[in-house]
Amino acid sequence: MKCSHWRGILGAMKKFTARAISVPADQAHPDARRGRGAVSAVRSRYDTETRQREDDGWDNLEEAEPLKTVLHEDSTRHIIAWNKSPDIPFDRSINPYRGCEHGCIYCFARPSHAYLGFSPGLDFETQIVIKPNAAALLRKELANRNYQVATLSMGTNTDPYQPVEREQKITRSILEVLLETRHPLGIVTKNHLVTRDIDLLSEMAKLGLVKVFVSLTTLDRKLARAMEPRASTPPKRLDAIRMLNEAGIPCGVMTAPMIPAVNDMELERLLEAAWAAGAREAGWVLLRLPYELKELWREWLQEHYPDRASKVMKLVQDSRGGKDYVADFGDRMRGEGAYAQLLAQRFQLAIKRIGFNERRLRLRRDLFRHPELDVRQGRLF
Secondary structure, eight states: OOOOOHHHHHHHHHHSSOOOOOOOOGGSSSTTTTSSSSSSSOOOOOOOOOOOOOOOOSSSOOOOOOOOOOEEEOOSSOOEEOOOOOTTTTEEEEOOOOOTTTTOOTTTGGGGGGGOOOOTHHHHHHHEEOOOHHHHHHHHHHHHHHHOOOEEEESSSSOTSSSTHHHHHHHHHHHHHHHHHHHEEEEEEGGGGGGGGHHHHHHHHHHTTTTEEEEOOOOHEEEEEEEETTTTOHHHHHHHHHHHHHHHHOOOEEEEOTTTTTTOOOOOOOHHHHHHHHHOEEEEEEEEEEHHTHHHHHHHHHOOOOOTHHHHHHHHTTTTSSSSSOOTTTTTTTHHHHHHHHHHHHHHHHHHHHHHTOOOOOOOOOOOOOOOOOOTOOOOO
16 A cells, blocks of 8 residues: 655545445454554544444454554655644654554644544554655755754654564664764663664764654553553663663653642652663653544543543543643643642752752754755756
């Protein structure tokens, strides 16, 4: 299956959702989703029909084969995504992959899979769209003489070091272009695989061009396995922080997302563990539940924490003006109300006590140089 680069919802809808897409019902079978994060292949907001498994009493719900990861090539013509959101500190990013095999149930990027005609549920973590020509596209875009350099971000939507990167090496090919052009880069990941690229990242770090943040949500292996089943374990993430910093690559920690009555009680312990591993910058984000993620999250809570599901959702709604989610700029990352304020105060007190964020590294932009294209291709601009 080929996926075109979409510009806006309407463009994506025309290509990928011109037909109603029904996810096979047995994808929600417990045996089929073993090792996955979502409980179901919830239909997207663009689907016109759905299917549901039912037992007719004849014991015909036999064991299902585990879902396999399927890769689809993206034929996009552009690789840098631009944004004008006033509450995030970057205006451009690259996503080598759409969908994420990590399967984190809380991932706010899940609803973006609906633009491609996939379910934000199990499809998001099994139907992965890859961009094998990402490095070549990046080279062309950076060669534009009108391009103005600023920090490029990776990992802001889906993880650039998710398991398929081990074989695809698309993220690594992007790093090679960025090192060649002396382009500043910020990375967020929760996979130890980032340490594979220490050779490239250390060269960038020597030039003041890169900063990495590792997302750390819990120190509880059991919770991590249920909540983010194919991401690196908490000890491996702490090891990644240590390895990167020892290699001279600035690596901080994101305690994100903080989830009421699920992992919020670990906030201070997470920061202390990250500090011990060498992190010196830290941030946090409150759980976000846009679009279909509301349903997916509730399903997951009922399966894994039925005894506290109502408490969790009450605190979520208390921090979102009585709703499951409010997408207003400025509030969507932190929430509002007593609970959100208390969490923010705890974070501030903890980083002050421990010593985080006393100095924030600013990446260099003055070293950037436009790449040279193959003279046989000619210049685009």
